Amino acid sequence: MGTQTPSSPSPAPSDTDDKIDPNAQVPKVDAPPQSTPECLAEQEPNDKNTEPTAFTKCVTGELSSKTDVDYLTIKAPDGVTDMLIDHTEPDGTIQYTVTIANSGSAASGSGGTSTNNFNMSFTDKAPQTKVKAGATYLFALKWDNMSQGGTATKRPYSLRVNFQ
């Protein structure tokens, strides 16, 4: 018994004309419209001031529960004097507190008065603030229980900081 070769040449597996263009098969990725691309997304964990999410211009995130705390840092560039903060929270109030991050004890305390006594907090419109060029500002975002703010179980936010 030998192997039997089929005698009738079956037509080659259909070599259809419409070639499959692999690029054409890739579905277009629709960017979610909720945030501008230049905004960094927060990176959890950021629940301590020792593990903040560093951003340069704009950051988005959410307080994922009443106990979530988000620490964010931004460095004031050289030559600036003022910081302008723009923030939105569509689903409930967030308490913002801004201080200067402790970057070790680089400053040898000369002069008596510490220039690191920067502390401001706000839930509403943030005032334009004098800043120190080169300093790193630490934002702490906390769920604000004192204010009414919807019944959402999460509080998303978008924070934008401009220096001038």
Ligand SMILES: [Ca+2]
């Ligand atoms: Ca968060």
Ligand SMILES: [Ca+2]
């Ligand atoms: Ca967090």
